[in-house]
Amino acid sequence: MTEQALCNAMRLHGDTVYRLALCRMQNTADAEDVYQDVFLRLLQQTADWDDEHMKAWLIRATLNRCADLHRFRLRRPVLALEDIPELARPADDSAAGLWDAVARLPEKLRTAVHLHYAEGYSTEEIAALLGVPPATVRTRLHRARRQLKDLLGGIDDE
Amino acid sequence: MMNDYRKLMEEISVPEELEDRVLCAARRQRAEQAGPKRLEKRGWKPVLRGAVCAACALALVLGTVHFRPAEKSGEQPGTAPVMTYSFGLTAYAADTGETVQPNANGGLAFDSGSGMADQETGHYTGCLFRVTGEEIRTVSLTVDRGGLYRSETRTGLTTEEVRKLWQAEEAGGSVCTIYGKDENGPMNAEVMTALGTSVTEDYDPEARYGFWVPEYREDPDTDLRQAARASIDTFDGARLTVTVTFADGGEQSKTYTLSTGRLRVEYGEDGTRTMLPQLAGDEEPFVYGIYAASEAESRWLQWPVQDSRTVWKGNPYGIINGKLHSGIDIPADQGAVILAAADGTVTETGFDAARGNYLILDHGGGLTTLYAHCRNVDVKEGDTVQARAMIAAVGSTGMSTGPHLHFEVRQDSEPQNPVAYFDSAIRETLKAE
Helix, strand or coil, rough: HHHHHHHHHHHHHHHHHHHHHHHHHCCHHHHHHHHHHHHHHHCCCCCCCCHHHHHHHHHHHHHHHHHHHHCCCCCCCCCCHHHHCCCCCCCCCCHHHHHHHHHHCCCCHHHHHHCCCCCCCCCHHHHHHHCCCCHHHCCCCCCCCHHHHHHHHCCCCC | HHHHHHHHCEEEEEEEEEHHHHHHHHHHHHHCCCCCCCCCCCHHHHHHHHHHHHHHHHHHHHEEECCCCCCCCCCCCCCCCCCCCCCCEEEEEEECCCCCCCCCHHHHHCCCCEEEEEEECCCEEEEEEEEEEECEEEEEEEEECEEEEEEEEEEEECCHHHHHHHHHHHCEEEEEECCCCCCCCEEEEEEEEEEEEEEEEECCCCCCCEEECCCCCCCCCCHHHHHHHHHHHHCCCCCEEEEEEECCCHHHHHHHHEEEEEEEECCCCCCCCCEEEECCCCCCCEEEEEEEEEECCCCCCCCCCCCCECCCCCCCCCCCCCECCCCCCCCCCCCCCCCCCCEEEEEEEEEECCEEEEEEECCCCCCEEEEEEEEECCCCCCCCCCCCCEEEEEECCCCCCCCCCEEEEEEEEEEHHHHHHCCHHHHHHCCEE
């Protein structure tokens, strides 16, 4: 892959990779490392992908890289929303609360929530990305929603 | 709530210096490897642009064309000049090369894989359609806003032919995406030619036309998707007129009103994607796109319940667990007013264990609507009603667990998706809950 193609890929999917890494790692430095690693790996790829395949590859690579880094950590701290320097505008309380609630979800639920709600993937697509049955993804989303509702103190706007 | 999460995530973007950091690292890595030289830069350009555009296409591009298939000939000879031939539009799916026929109310969602946008040549939205029909001689297309383009696929191109396409591209007026298995083998090309707001040409059944925005401003600060959506919105409220002449000298013209929005997408078990001619709810997968409705041919209905704009998504229209749910459920308060969806005649009222108190209206042309689970029905068989006349009250009679209206639309006794029969002004106010 050429450098120009790499730029292009970063422009198209950089946010997807960074947001997912941030959601998983809960740490901006780690998220940046994952980001760099994933795109350097992409540069080594020679396959002629269409865009959706490239995005799927990037998501899988991001998740794998996050999992690698997690092996070195026993407990995961939660990142506060206001500590993210790249926010487009200052976070309000409800956004900070939501971010925190999602951050406290178990990893598997959080990944499913992020891919479904932030990236708009269907349960079938997430199942393909994670290599698990669609029913499992649906269960994870369901459990995640229930836990979020508990964490957010019964705000019922489903 | 989860919509808020998406919005929240959209606020977060990659730190500026990070891209540069990766590029530096990439250059270092490259220098260390000093591997064999790859394709020269010029050769890559079209592929890159293709990638950019595929993103727009996948994220945003799709259209729906509503049209009612022509009535069987001779059905209404007194009211309209007898047309020997007729024509219509079909959606064209660029990825599979298939054309898609219309369904309920002529509603039809179409998908594309090959749009393109850049500052110099404008935005080729990738919303493609074909004109179909018998014995068509010429086709004229006019759009009152934005523009149109023609899209062709050329296969098995030699290097020389590819070079010619690039030359043509540099001369202006057309853009192309070149792709192929490897750079030495035969290449394929998508050639897109801008046509302006109006074109008349000889009929080619293979020709595909798409919507084109001449002025596309690329602003590095805005999100690619947002920018493309704003660009597609050029066509919101625009009108497309299609006129064809037939071999026997006849001429026919149809005008379509275009609107844009988040259209619902459904994923099948086998991973296939189906676009539905209805707006997506907050948490539903969608594709941003254009849809069109034939002004003369679509049958539009009025919303049948006063004071409720909700469609219950727990039991939508369609096949669920192998059983067809032949209508939509509209939850409303007990006693809420049920309105006639269109002018018509009451053909049946009654009670049964499943539907409770119900009535059926006939709107002519084979179109009927059914209203079930009513608390009471205020009209009797044979009555003539006008659109939005009060005909019944919402209840929970029959097989029902709470007050709601079960609303069905049938064309020639075949159940249709009711949502396709509401125009965009109504659809935009609907909530799925």
